[in-house]
Amino acid sequence: MKTQQENMSCALNLAIKLIRRESPTPEDAGCQTYIAKLLAPLGFVHTAVDVNGITNSIYTRMGEREGVLAFAGHTDVVPTGPIESWLYPPFEAVVEDGILHGRGAQDMKGGIACWLAAVMQLCAEFEPLPTLQILITSDEEGDSIDGTIRIVEYLQAQNKLPDAVIVGEPSSAKLVGDTIRRGRRGVVQVRLTFQGKQGHSAYPGDADNAIHGAAPVLTKIASLDWGEAADGFPATSCQITNFNAGTGASNVIPGTASGFLDIRYNPQNSFAQIQDMIHDACHGVDVSVDFDHVATAFSTPDGKLLDTVCDAIHGITDIHTNRDTGGGTSDGRFFAAAGVAVAELGLTNSTIHQVNEQVATHELDTLTAIYIEILKTFEV
Ligand SMILES: [Zn+2]
Known part of the structure; x- marks a missing residue:
C-alpha cells in the first residue's frame, strides 16, 4: 500500500504535466493523448469523439464490479489575463511552499490529476472496480457546443451511458469536500x-x-x-x-x-x-x-450517489458536506438531461479564472483520497 505522501506526489506530478500543456479554450495541447498513454496500461480503451476542432475523449475500462461510474472534466483553461501580473509564469506549474501555481491548477487540471491518481493507485492494488469512464473535453470554458454534449450523445447512441457521473469541477469553498453541487439553475x-x-x-x-x-x-x-x-x-x-x-x-x-x-x-x-x-x-x-x-436546470435527488460521495468525504475529512445548487451552469446539465445522476466534487475555487490561479498541494492529496473512497464504495 502506498503512503499518502506518494499519492500526493502522483496527483501533483500529473497536475504539473497537464498545466505545462498550454491549452486555452478550445485547445487541448496534447493533454488527452497524454492521458490515453497513462491509462492504456491499466486496460483503458481510448475513443476520440472530436467535433469541429474540439478534442473530446472517452476512456473506458471494463470493471470487475457491477455498475458504470463516469468522471467528467475538461482540459481547456480560460485565458491568462495580463501575463506580467502573474507571480509565476502561468504554464510553468511552479510548486513553492506547498502551493502549485498555474492556469488550471483549480479549474480543473488539478481535479483531473486527482481522479487519474486515484484510478492508477487502485488498479495497481488490483482493487475490484466498477466499469469506469473518464470523459474529457476541451470545450467547457468556451461555447460548450461541441464538448461534453457530444460525448453524451455518443454514449447515448452506443447505449453506454453511465449510471452516475462525478464532475470534477472545483466545487469546494474553503476546504476540499465542504461543498458538492447536486444541481444547477x-x-x-x-x-x-x-x-x-x-x-x-x-x-x-x-x-x-x-x-x-x-x-x-x-x-x-x-x-x-x-x-x-x-x-x-x-x-x-x-x-x-x-x-x-x-x-x-x-x-x-x-x-x-x-x-x-x-x-x-x-x-x-x-x-x-x-x-x-x-x-x-x-x-x-x-x-x-x-x-x-x-x-437546462437540473437536480440530482438525495439518494445513493450523493450519499456515497458525502460518506467518502466524511470518512476522509470528517466534514459534513453542503449539497449545494449555487453558481452558474455546468456541463453536469448534459448528463442530467440524459438521465444520469450527477455530483460535482472537486478542489477549492478561490482563484479560478483569476490571475495567479493556485492550489495547495495537500488539497490534491485530500481529493485523491476522497476519489479513491468513492471508487471503492460506489454501488448502483
Ligand atoms: Zn471548469
Whole structure:
C-alpha cells in the first residue's frame, strides 16, 4: 500500500504535466493523448469523439464490479489575463511552499490529476472496480457546443451511458469536500424588441413612443412572481440586464427600444412556463420576443450517489458536506438531461479564472483520497 505522501506526489506530478500543456479554450495541447498513454496500461480503451476542432475523449475500462461510474472534466483553461501580473509564469506549474501555481491548477487540471491518481493507485492494488469512464473535453470554458454534449450523445447512441457521473469541477469553498453541487439553475435569455413610430416630440400624435410601450412591460416583468423555489435551490431570478432606446436627440420620440433579460431558474419553473409568463407580460404591446434556452436546470435527488460521495468525504475529512445548487451552469446539465445522476466534487475555487490561479498541494492529496473512497464504495 502506498503512503499518502506518494499519492500526493502522483496527483501533483500529473497536475504539473497537464498545466505545462498550454491549452486555452478550445485547445487541448496534447493533454488527452497524454492521458490515453497513462491509462492504456491499466486496460483503458481510448475513443476520440472530436467535433469541429474540439478534442473530446472517452476512456473506458471494463470493471470487475457491477455498475458504470463516469468522471467528467475538461482540459481547456480560460485565458491568462495580463501575463506580467502573474507571480509565476502561468504554464510553468511552479510548486513553492506547498502551493502549485498555474492556469488550471483549480479549474480543473488539478481535479483531473486527482481522479487519474486515484484510478492508477487502485488498479495497481488490483482493487475490484466498477466499469469506469473518464470523459474529457476541451470545450467547457468556451461555447460548450461541441464538448461534453457530444460525448453524451455518443454514449447515448452506443447505449453506454453511465449510471452516475462525478464532475470534477472545483466545487469546494474553503476546504476540499465542504461543498458538492447536486444541481444547477437553468439559464434563459430573452431579447425584447419594442416597435413604435419615430417622430417629433412636439407632435406626439404623429408618433408612437417605443419607450412608453416598453416601460410598463418591463415593470411587469421585473415584478413577476416565479413561485416557491425548488427544494435546496435559490429562487428564480429574472434580471433586466440591458435597455436601449432613444436617438440621443432631446426632441425625437424613439421608434424602437430593446431590452434584454437574463433569467436563472430553479427546477420548479420550466422553459415553457417562462416563455408563457414573458409572453403574457408582453400582451397587447408591439414587441418581438426571442428566447434562448442557454442551459437546462437540473437536480440530482438525495439518494445513493450523493450519499456515497458525502460518506467518502466524511470518512476522509470528517466534514459534513453542503449539497449545494449555487453558481452558474455546468456541463453536469448534459448528463442530467440524459438521465444520469450527477455530483460535482472537486478542489477549492478561490482563484479560478483569476490571475495567479493556485492550489495547495495537500488539497490534491485530500481529493485523491476522497476519489479513491468513492471508487471503492460506489454501488448502483
Ligand atoms: Zn471548469
